[in-house]
Amino acid sequence: xxxxxxxxxxxxxxxxxxxxxxxxxxxxxxxxxxxxxxxxxxxxxxxxxxxxxxxxxxxxxxxxxxxxxxxxxxxxxxxxxxxxxxxxxxxxxxxxxxxxxxxxxxxxxxxxxxxxxxxxxxxxxxxxxxxxxxxxxxxxxxxxxxxxxxxxxxxxxxxxxxxxxxxxxxxxxxxxxxxxxxxxxxxxxxxxxxxxxxxxxxxxxxxxxxxxxxxxxxxxxxxxxxxxxxxxxxxxxxxxxxxxxxxxxxxxxxxxxxxxxxxxxxxxxxxxxxxxxxxxxxxxxxxxxxxxxxxxxxxxxxxxxxxxxxxxxxxxxxxxxxxxxxxxxxxxxxxxxxxxxxxxxxxxxxxxxxxxxxxxxxxxxxxxxxxxxxxxxxxxxx
Ligand SMILES: *Cc1c(COP(=O)(O)O)cnc(C)c1O
Ligand code: SF4
Numbered sequence: 001x002x003x004x005x006x007x008x009x010x011x012x013x014x015x016x017x018x019x020x021x022x023x024x025x026x027x028x029x030x031x032x033x034x035x036x037x038x039x040x041x042x043x044x045x046x047x048x049x050x051x052x053x054x055x056x057x058x059x060x061x062x063x064x065x066x067x068x069x070x071x072x073x074x075x076x077x078x079x080x081x082x083x084x085x086x087x088x089x090x091x092x093x094x095x096x097x098x099x100x101x102x103x104x105x106x107x108x109x110x111x112x113x114x115x116x117x118x119x120x121x122x123x124x125x126x127x128x129x130x131x132x133x134x135x136x137x138x139x140x141x142x143x144x145x146x147x148x149x150x151x152x153x154x155x156x157x158x159x160x161x162x163x164x165x166x167x168x169x170x171x172x173x174x175x176x177x178x179x180x181x182x183x184x185x186x187x188x189x190x191x192x193x194x195x196x197x198x199x200x201x202x203x204x205x206x207x208x209x210x211x212x213x214x215x216x217x218x219x220x221x222x223x224x225x226x227x228x229x230x231x232x233x234x235x236x237x238x239x240x241x242x243x244x245x246x247x248x249x250x251x252x253x254x255x256x257x258x259x260x261x262x263x264x265x266x267x268x269x270x271x272x273x274x275x276x277x278x279x280x281x282x283x284x285x286x287x288x289x290x291x292x293x294x295x296x297x298x299x300x301x302x303x304x305x306x307x308x309x310x311x312x313x314x315x316x317x318x319x320x321x322x323x324x325x326x327x328x329x330x331x332x333x334x335x336x337x338x339x340x341x342x343x344x345x346x347x348x349x350x351x352x353x354x355x356x357x358x359x360x361x362x363x364x365x366x367x368x369x370x371x372x373x374x375x376x377x378x379x380x381x382x
Contacts, residue, residue: 037117185221233264294336
């Protein structure tokens with residue numbers, strides 16, 4: 001057996017093992033792991049410093065998962081946007097392809113809690129059908145391998161999938177979403193890197209939520225992927241009691257850049273059944289962006305997005321006060337120090353975009369409280 005397979009097999013999956021290692025009463029979580037599986041890799045276990053800390057909360061089952069109000073199982077309505085099994089086609093030119101439902105750890109806040117870690121996910125022929133869909137849908141230029149975690153697939157299967165995708169001429173980008181480098185860094189072997197290298201451009205977005213996850217071992221794993229020519233981004237979920245704090249988030253984004261990973265998305269937590277105890281207000285996320293933008297490297301600032309319930313896709317959210325006012329004369333702006341600036345529009349510079357779209361969409365801006373005291377009525381008749 002490959003070393004990483006053995007390490008994965010040494011993970012904590014049974015309530016009894018959790019009791020041995022972390023002093024949790026196995027009876028308390030027996031019922032939870034029946035519905036929502038648990039896995040804690042040795043790397044993650046070693047990062048837990050105290051009961052209830054930021055790493056613990058992400059992986060140790062909690063009674064609140066079962067006592068949840070009626071939130072949907074599939075809040076992003078991925079099942080409805082799935083033309084063939086395991087493929088979600090929500091945006092015009094890119095699709096999400098779930099190649100496995102196994103993960104190195106089972107995050108308690110997972111949006112796909114209904115799917116991950118359960119037996120019988122990928123049935124024979126389903127992957128071929130998904131690849132066939134991509135072959136005939138020439139509008140798709142970007143495919144995201146997700147799951148579950150694609151880096152848990154055995155080398156030969158990953159190689160086969162990447163090869164099949166690369167044989168489709170209109171597919172420009174292949175992306176992988178993975179929590180493996182941060183939780184099972186031993187999986188990033190030189191053999192894996194050699195496989196990935198054959199199919200560039202390959203991008204990876206790695207899941208990280210807390211600065212303590214960036215141990216020297218984890219940073220080295222990210223470095224091996226970066227050395228293999230893979231541009232690395234990070235996806236972070238905003239989680240109550242884990243990272244809903246500007247100082248924690250600033251340490252996280254700095255650690256990510258040190259690990260050669262560029263913060264990409266900060267997600268508002270989805271409305272998934274069994275995960276509501278992790279949700280924060282939207283203002284918390286805006287406060288974090290406000291604390292980063294301008295105060296530290298622009299490279300460190302992720303896009304804060306809400307994946308709209310009901311399948312609306314990711315919608316970017318900025319603190320509302322950067323653009324105080326906009327009309328044909330110019331933009332009234334506020335910077336990170338709360339100082340006000342004016343940017344004049346070009347004279348006679350109005351193109352079809354401004355008239356057809358800008359004017360129609362801007363009244364919403366005019367309705368915002370930040371606009372009071374700035375009422376020239378420019379948009380009132382738009
Ligand atoms: C997030 C997501 C994508 C990729 O979105 P980007 O903004 O391009 O990173 C594609 N499809 C689905 C269904 C997604 O949820
Ligand atoms: S690694 Fe991703 S898909 Fe897997 S349990 Fe965690 S959040 Fe869900």
